[in-house]
Amino acid sequence: MNRLPEFARRRMPAVAAAVAALALAGCADMAHIDSHAKLRDADSLGLSAAPAAPAVDSQWWLGFGDAQLNAMIDQALQGNPNLQVARARLARARASTAIAEAGGKPQIDGALDLTRQKFSGNYIYPAPLGGSIQETGTLQLNAGWELDFFGKNRTAIEAAIGSANAAAADADATRILLASNVARGYFQWARLADQLAVAKRTLAQREETLKLVRDRVSAGLDTRLELRQSEGGLPQARQQIEALGEQIALAQHALDALVAKPNATQGLAPPALGGIRPIALQPTIPVDLLGRRADIAAARWRVEAATSDVANAKTQFYPNINLVAFAGFSSIGFDTLVKSGSQQWGVGPAIRLPIFEGGRLRANLRGKAADLDAAIESYNASVLDAVREVADQVASAQSVARQQAEQRDAQSAAEAAYDIAVQRYGAGLGNYLNVLTAETSVLAQRREAVELAARALDTQVGLARALGGGWQPATSFTAAAGTTSTPHP
Known part of the structure; x- marks a missing residue:
C-alpha cells in the first residue's frame, strides 16, 4: 500500500x-493574438444622465383592459412553436453545460474483451503459443482524471454557462416579442374592424344621400347628372367594405398562427379601439435601459461565453496532465480470466504537449479572438438599436398624441361643414358638388381618427417592448455553484 x-x-x-x-x-x-473590440456602456451612450423611470410591468398587456387580448396572449405563451423552440434551445444549452462540467471530473469505465485468435508463429510469440489458436480475455476498469492546472476545463465550463444564460435570455426575449406581436396583431384587427364600421357608415350615408337626390330629381330640382354622381359612390363604398373584410380575415389568420390554434379568433367578438384603455408608460429613456432588456442581456452573455472561449483556446498551448489507472484481469483462456494470477494493474501520470501543430493552435486562437470581437460588436449593435428603438417609440408616442388633438378639431369642423352642405342642398341653396366635397373631408377624417387611435395603441406596445417588456435580470444558470447574477451590461 x-x-x-x-x-x-x-x-x-x-x-x-x-x-x-x-x-x-x-x-x-x-x-500578439488578442481581441480589439470594446464594449459600449451607459456613459458612452449618454444614458448616465437619463432620468429614473419606473419599470414596465411584466404583464403590461393587462393594462389595456381587454379580456380577449389577455386570453390570446396567455394561449400564445403556452403553445407558440417559436417559443417552444427557444425553450428547447435553452434545454440543449444547459445540457452542454453539464457535458462541459463532466469533463473536469474523474472518468471510470469498464471493459470486457473476449477474443478467439490465431497467434503468429513468426512473430514475438514463442511456441507453443506461436502458431496456436487461443482464447484471450481482458476484464478491467479504466480510470482517468484530467488535472485542470491551466484552466482548460474551467474555461470550457464558463463558456458553456455563458451560452446557457444567453439561451435563457433569448427565451425571455422571445416571450416578450411574442406577447407584443399578439397585442399588435389584435390592435390591427381592431383597426380594421373600426375602419369597416366607418365604411359601412359611409355606405349608409351615401344611400341616404342617393334617396335625397332621387327625390329632388323627381321634383325636377336636379338633373340626371347629380343622380349618376350620387349612384357612383355606392359601388366604391361596397368595394371598400369587401377589401376590409379580406384584410380582417388575414389579420385573424395571423393571430391564429401566433396563438398556435387554428380558428381561435372565429368565436371572438371583433375588438373596437374605443373599448381599449391606453396604458401609462413614462416616455423617457431610462438610465438602466441596458439592464432591462433580455436581448441585450443575451448579447452580453455571448460576450462572456466568447471571452471564456478565448481563454480556453489559450489553455490549448499548455500541457495536458492526466492521472490514468487501470485494474483488472487478463488471460489466455477464458477459464483462467478471473483467477488471481490473471490480475493486472497500472497507475501513473500522462503528459501531452503540442510542440509542432502547423499553426493550428494559433489559428484557433485567432478565430476565437475574432469571435469575441464579433460578439462585442453584436452587443454594441444591440445596445445602439435598443436606444434608437426607445427614442423612436417615445418620439412617435408624443407626435401621435399631438396629431390626435389636431385631428379631433379637424373632424369636428368637417362634420359640421358636411351637415351644413346637406342642409343647404336639401333646401335648394347649394349644389351637390358642395355635398360631395364636404363628404370627402368627413370620410378622410373618420379614417384618420381610426388610424391614429390604432397607432397610439401600437406605439404603446412598441414602447413597452423597447423598455424591456417587464423583463427582470433573474438569477442565472451555473453548473455546480447554484446561481449567479446576470452580468452587468
Missing part, C-alpha cells in the same frame, strides 16, 4: 520540472 505514494514522491520533482518547462515552451506561441 505504501509503494504508490513513495513512487509518486520520488518522481514528482522531475514531473513538476518537466511540466514547468513544457508550460513555458507553450506560452511563447500566443503572442
Whole structure:
C-alpha cells in the first residue's frame, strides 16, 4: 500500500520540472493574438444622465383592459412553436453545460474483451503459443482524471454557462416579442374592424344621400347628372367594405398562427379601439435601459461565453496532465480470466504537449479572438438599436398624441361643414358638388381618427417592448455553484 505514494514522491520533482518547462515552451506561441473590440456602456451612450423611470410591468398587456387580448396572449405563451423552440434551445444549452462540467471530473469505465485468435508463429510469440489458436480475455476498469492546472476545463465550463444564460435570455426575449406581436396583431384587427364600421357608415350615408337626390330629381330640382354622381359612390363604398373584410380575415389568420390554434379568433367578438384603455408608460429613456432588456442581456452573455472561449483556446498551448489507472484481469483462456494470477494493474501520470501543430493552435486562437470581437460588436449593435428603438417609440408616442388633438378639431369642423352642405342642398341653396366635397373631408377624417387611435395603441406596445417588456435580470444558470447574477451590461 505504501509503494504508490513513495513512487509518486520520488518522481514528482522531475514531473513538476518537466511540466514547468513544457508550460513555458507553450506560452511563447500566443503572442500578439488578442481581441480589439470594446464594449459600449451607459456613459458612452449618454444614458448616465437619463432620468429614473419606473419599470414596465411584466404583464403590461393587462393594462389595456381587454379580456380577449389577455386570453390570446396567455394561449400564445403556452403553445407558440417559436417559443417552444427557444425553450428547447435553452434545454440543449444547459445540457452542454453539464457535458462541459463532466469533463473536469474523474472518468471510470469498464471493459470486457473476449477474443478467439490465431497467434503468429513468426512473430514475438514463442511456441507453443506461436502458431496456436487461443482464447484471450481482458476484464478491467479504466480510470482517468484530467488535472485542470491551466484552466482548460474551467474555461470550457464558463463558456458553456455563458451560452446557457444567453439561451435563457433569448427565451425571455422571445416571450416578450411574442406577447407584443399578439397585442399588435389584435390592435390591427381592431383597426380594421373600426375602419369597416366607418365604411359601412359611409355606405349608409351615401344611400341616404342617393334617396335625397332621387327625390329632388323627381321634383325636377336636379338633373340626371347629380343622380349618376350620387349612384357612383355606392359601388366604391361596397368595394371598400369587401377589401376590409379580406384584410380582417388575414389579420385573424395571423393571430391564429401566433396563438398556435387554428380558428381561435372565429368565436371572438371583433375588438373596437374605443373599448381599449391606453396604458401609462413614462416616455423617457431610462438610465438602466441596458439592464432591462433580455436581448441585450443575451448579447452580453455571448460576450462572456466568447471571452471564456478565448481563454480556453489559450489553455490549448499548455500541457495536458492526466492521472490514468487501470485494474483488472487478463488471460489466455477464458477459464483462467478471473483467477488471481490473471490480475493486472497500472497507475501513473500522462503528459501531452503540442510542440509542432502547423499553426493550428494559433489559428484557433485567432478565430476565437475574432469571435469575441464579433460578439462585442453584436452587443454594441444591440445596445445602439435598443436606444434608437426607445427614442423612436417615445418620439412617435408624443407626435401621435399631438396629431390626435389636431385631428379631433379637424373632424369636428368637417362634420359640421358636411351637415351644413346637406342642409343647404336639401333646401335648394347649394349644389351637390358642395355635398360631395364636404363628404370627402368627413370620410378622410373618420379614417384618420381610426388610424391614429390604432397607432397610439401600437406605439404603446412598441414602447413597452423597447423598455424591456417587464423583463427582470433573474438569477442565472451555473453548473455546480447554484446561481449567479446576470452580468452587468
